[in-house]
């Protein structure tokens with residue numbers, strides 16, 4: 013693997029990993045406060061989910077958002093001339 | 095290849111990724127690390143199998159929203175305890191880092207511990223460092239294929255076991271294993287088992303030291319926690335330099351020589367592929383492999399040990415002669431005081447934790463009911479969360495409404511106390527009744543007193559609500 017490709021992989025790994033950790037914290041805080049079953053009942057569309065689904069989707073969603081967030085920031089920083 | 099070239103090759107390999115092949119080493123610190131691996135991983139894999147009474151001793155029962163840890167049960171309401179615990183863990187990490195540097199990394203971080211196991215498996219199949227390097231550069235023969243397949247089978251099975259155990263902390267592990275064995279694992283449990291297995295495989299089998307070098311915030315953050323008196327793995331520059339090796343060492347017998355025989359072993363054993371003789375580097379995870387190997391070398395050339403050793407910057411620069419200064423430093427004392435305070439807070443919060451929680455809801459459909467005997471009745475839904483470990487019976491009484499009486503009307507009528515199983519929420523109904531002529535306003539404040547009747551220290555909780563009745567007449571009667 014040449015150096016450029018390797019750097020890219022390091023970036024991807026860092027983004028995934030750090031977002032994963034933060035998503036863990038966010039999901040813990042969120043679901044300690046709210047019960048996904050109750051939230052589903054309040055949804056504006058018919059949603060019926062059990063708790064495991066709620067937790068899992070919640071966590072994955074946090075993770076996805078954080079990854080997108082990190083990638084956009086990285087991209088902006090790379091593309092900007094200070 | 096000369097040793098220096100060998101080192102250079104390994105260093106550039108480390109920088110531009112080819113894989114690092116850490117050389118095997120025996121010694122005091124490596125034995126200590128092995129003990130840590132056995133203890134920590136032993137605890138990890140066995141803990142979910144421990145039973146406590148009827149249930150799994152450690153079970154973070156997410157579907158039921160309660161955490162069991164031996165005799166304790168935690169509810170979402172106890173979340174602040176978990177936060178305290180995490181803060182404590184953070185301060186403890188600061189504390190130990192200030193004293194002993196990256197002991198966490200070297201001995202306890204899951205990253206290192208699982209990597210170690212994966213390296214053991216790799217060695218077991220592929221042999222020593224030299225054999226591994228040879229195998230890696232050899233063409234694909236049957237033998238290579240066989241070894242690689244065995245290694246992967248071992249790694250993948252071990253990763254799957256790890257993933258299954260992980261999910262076993264969140265769902266009863268016996269059932270989980272049964273489902274897995276009969277291929278009935280499905281849905282999210284299957285997803286998370288595979289996810290965690292994959293993460294284990296990736297981190298411990300594939301990424302290894304790169305997690306520490308590129309992905310770990312703690313590794314970058316350590317300089318903030320270090321000071322001149324923090325224990326680090328260091329090479330004794332004064333004693334070792336100028337290093338010289340082999341023939342040159344003999345030929346220039348007259349010239350001054352350091353004790354370092356430049357064998358390069360400290361670099362070969364290093365899991366992060368650095369040369370400790372260049373001074374402290376952030377890649378160093380303080381695994382002490384280089385200490386052990388160098389001690390072995392010093393033994394074999396009949397020199398005193400500790401050319402590479404645990405030391406501090408202050409000792410190295412001659413400011414301190416020995417290590418007792420490690421503990422009595424403002425930084426360490428500050429962390430210690432904070433940690434103590436947190437432990438005390440956590441302990442007392444745990445001990446004083448309420449054993450019940452009560453919610454009172456009015457019946458929203460009917461404000462009140464009037465019986466033929468002129469008695470006004472209100473019904474209230476009383477939710478009691480029994481946070482204790484025993485089946486508790488609750489007594490209900492009423493205050494602030496003279497002449498009123500209260501009794502449980504569900505689950506059974508006219509019982510003195512209502513039962514709720516340990517760890518459950520009881521949905522109970524209580525009826526409050528009062529003769530109509532005793533009421534003096536349409537709605538008035540009442541206060542329930544709900545009391546535990548069993549256990550060593552029964553407690554009570556007061557909850558307020560409102561009592562509704564007909565509008566009282568001026569003469570004291572009702573309409």
Ligand code: SF4
Pocket residue numbers: 198199200203204205206305306307310311312313379
């Ligand atoms: S650097 Fe990070 S990942 Fe590596 S051992 Fe230390 S704490 Fe663990």
Ligand code: SF4
Pocket residue numbers: 327360363364365366367368369370377378379380381382383384385
């Ligand atoms: S320099 Fe020594 S202590 Fe540090 S990571 Fe390498 S072998 Fe371990």
